[in-house]
Amino acid sequence: xxxQAMDIPDESGKKLAVVPGASSEQEAAFEARIDADGRIEPxxxxxEAYRKTLVRQISQHAHSEIVGMLPEGNWISRAPSLKRKxxxxxxxxxxxxxxxxxxxxAETLGTxxxxxxAGLHSGKAKYSSIFNYPTLNWADVGVIGWLVDGAAIMNxxxxxxxxxxxYSRAMIRVxxxxxxxxxxxxxxxxxxxxxxxxxxxxxxDAVNRYWWKCLAMFGPPDADSAHSAQGMRWGxxxxxxxxxxxxFIDATVPQAKVLxxxxxxxxxKWNEERQHYDYGQIDWxxxxxxxEGNGPCNKERLATRVKAHNDGEWVRQAALAHARKQQxxxxxxxx
Amino acid sequence: xxxxxxxxxxxxDNAVVLGxxxxxxxxxxxxxxxxxxxxxxxxxxxxxxxxxxxxxxxRIGGDATEDKLAYFRDxxxxxxxxxxxxxNHGPLVGYAASDRDYATTIMRNFLYSALMVLVWDALEKSxxxxxxxxxxxxxxxxxxxxxxxxxxxxKFGDGTEESHARAQAAxxxxxxxxxxxxxxxAAEDAAVAAGAAVDVRTLRAAWDALVxxxxxxxxxxxxxxxxxxxxxxxxRHSEHxxxxxxxxxxxxxxxxxxxx
Numbered sequence: 001x002x003x004q005a006m007d008i009p010d011e012s013g014k015k016l017a018v019v020p021g022a023s024s025e026q027e028a029a030f031e032a033r034i035d036a037d038g039r040i041e042p043x044x045x046x047x048e049a050y051r052k053t054l055v056r057q058i059s060q061h062a063h064s065e066i067v068g069m070l071p072e073g074n075w076i077s078r079a080p081s082l083k084r085k086x087x088x089x090x091x092x093x094x095x096x097x098x099x100x101x102x103x104x105x106a107e108t109l110g111t112x113x114x115x116x117x118a119g120l121h122s123g124k125a126k127y128s129s130i131f132n133y134p135t136l137n138w139a140d141v142g143v144i145g146w147l148v149d150g151a152a153i154m155n156x157x158x159x160x161x162x163x164x165x166x167y168s169r170a171m172i173r174v175x176x177x178x179x180x181x182x183x184x185x186x187x188x189x190x191x192x193x194x195x196x197x198x199x200x201x202x203x204x205d206a207v208n209r210y211w212w213k214c215l216a217m218f219g220p221p222d223a224d225s226a227h228s229a230q231g232m233r234w235g236x237x238x239x240x241x242x243x244x245x246x247x248f249i250d251a252t253v254p255q256a257k258v259l260x261x262x263x264x265x266x267x268x269k270w271n272e273e274r275q276h277y278d279y280g281q282i283d284w285x286x287x288x289x290x291x292e293g294n295g296p297c298n299k300e301r302l303a304t305r306v307k308a309h310n311d312g313e314w315v316r317q318a319a320l321a322h323a324r325k326q327q328x329x330x331x332x333x334x335x
Numbered sequence: 336x337x338x339x340x341x342x343x344x345x346x347x348d349n350a351v352v353l354g355x356x357x358x359x360x361x362x363x364x365x366x367x368x369x370x371x372x373x374x375x376x377x378x379x380x381x382x383x384x385x386x387x388x389x390x391x392x393x394r395i396g397g398d399a400t401e402d403k404l405a406y407f408r409d410x411x412x413x414x415x416x417x418x419x420x421x422x423n424h425g426p427l428v429g430y431a432a433s434d435r436d437y438a439t440t441i442m443r444n445f446l447y448s449a450l451m452v453l454v455w456d457a458l459e460k461s462x463x464x465x466x467x468x469x470x471x472x473x474x475x476x477x478x479x480x481x482x483x484x485x486x487x488x489x490k491f492g493d494g495t496e497e498s499h500a501r502a503q504a505a506x507x508x509x510x511x512x513x514x515x516x517x518x519x520x521a522a523e524d525a526a527v528a529a530g531a532a533v534d535v536r537t538l539r540a541a542w543d544a545l546v547x548x549x550x551x552x553x554x555x556x557x558x559x560x561x562x563x564x565x566x567x568x569x570x571r572h573s574e575h576x577x578x579x580x581x582x583x584x585x586x587x588x589x590x591x592x593x594x595x
Contacts, residue, residue: 069362069370070362073362077358077359078583078585078586080587080590080593081587081595082351082384082401082402082405083385083595085358086378086381089358089377089378090378092374093361093370096371097371138586188595192593192594195593196592196593198590198593199593199594304362308364311363311434312366314495315365315366315369315437315491315498316365316366317495317497318491318494318498319490319494320494321493321498322490325493326493
């Protein structure tokens with residue numbers, strides 16, 4: 001799952017305005033490739049700011065996938081049927097797999113996974129804020145598939161055409177899996193809405209809690225977005241936050257109707273003139289509070305990632321030591 | 336000849352209980368690749384459990400379903416090996432909490448999958464053709480599980496002082512529970528008599544050899560085992576199973592008329 005991350009500046013992001021000198025020939029070749037909608041590959045020359053922006057964006061995306069395993073993982077042990085348990089494990093596993101491709105894509109830019117993880121664990125690197133909200137009932141699993149993955153897909157489809165080759169190729173696969181997750185999530189909710197009154201109430205409760213958070217996932221309004229203009233120029237970002245948000249709302253309203261849930265926005269109505277749905281005010285104060293680390297689950301999510309990493313240190317050390325010893329034994333045998 | 340339902344439930348309960356334990360690592364693995372690997376093992380086990388419960392439900396008839404068997408039977412009705420219900424950490428009482436220990440998880444998967452490659456291989460030739468089909472699929476999975484776990488047992492044993500000590504401790508903790516594999520149960524005896532199953536006691540020598548090979552490569556010392564033999568497969572469990580089931584079954588039982 002990927003969300004508003006590209007618009008959230010972090011420490012490295014603050015330095016982006018600096019474009020160090022390069023030979024004009026290299027720069028011209030880079031610009032020409034971008035203008036022709038071609039792909040930049042790892043061995044190609046690229047401006048340092050482009051490289052940094054991509055490392056930041058791809059690693060934030062990878063971190064989001066890994067942290068995103070936690071809120072849904074919260075329901076694996078309690079999934080109410082074996083079929084749903086298997087679907088959920090496979091889904092969370094897919095998110096881990098996305099993290100793996102994305103860390104690999106970012107590594108092609110010369111930053112190691114360890115460095116990226118150190119950024120996450122120190123709190124310096126951001127991840128999608130949507131994962132800082134709790135999953136409080138089983139329907140949250142379906143709603144995350146339907147709305148959170150749905151919003152993520154809106155953001156990710158344009159990234160399949162991103163100018164950086166390894167990222168765009170990773171996104172093609174990620175998008176296929178995410179759209180499968182979205183349909184699975186929606187299907188799970190359709191089944192629950194045919195069930196008991198308590199089940200229907202669970203679905204509505206989950207929608208009430210996640211709707212506005214999903215709208216915020218597209219990032220701040222275009223006027224306030226820190227990196228959009230440069231990102232657009234570089235072909236890293238293709239469609240503006242507000243346009244993506246509108247597209248998501250327009251696609252989701254009819255789905256909510258079929259499902260039989262109410263989207264919690266009294267101002268949500270069709271505007272004949274605009275040919276779009278109008279919608280109410282997003283609480284940006286709450287969004288920024290969460291981005292800045294003061295949401296309901298930020299501390300738990302991050303501490304859990306750090307703990308898993310620290311607890312796993314001896315396992316990684318053992319694997320390294322074994323590999324080293326094997327190599328030594330092979331060398332000795334050869335000699 | 337068909338395998339009796341109690342035997343199918345023994346196999347299914349084994350798979351679902353260990354699947355539940357392995358899934359506890361999802362999101363908490365020591366390295367991302369292992370997170371994915373353990374989720375795979377868990378998915379295989381839950382897939383096996385589903386097929387076995389479905390077969391059992393078809394044979395029970397009436398309104399039996401895979402989920403009724405997994406979610407609406409009490410702990411005393413479960414017929415899994417005690418080994419599989421233990422938490423992913425060293426020996427502690429049921430209501431103690433502790434950090435997950437990867438050596439414990441890996442060692443358990445190793446000891447169990449070393450058994451199951453032999454069991455599924457034999458069941459592939461079962462006179463019960465439906466069970467034989469499940470065995471053929473499960474055998475491929477169990478081979479992967481054994482490969483994965485044995486690989487890590489060797490890494491731990493040969494790796495660092497700490498990993499060696501953790502693997503040795505896990506082996507000492509878990510090995511006594513494997514004695515339960517070799518004790519007879521009425522369900523197994525009935526399945527053997529029907530030509531639908533293998534007498535698990537005849538697999539002991541092959542299991543010992545599989546385990547010995549890996550432990551030797553890992554430079555781990557097989558402890559001597561004596562004393563109490565657990566009886567999970569007879570429905571007499573450790574303190575841990577009722578906690579595992581309370582968590583697993585809670586939501587389904589709170590909404591018995593729910594559809595999922």
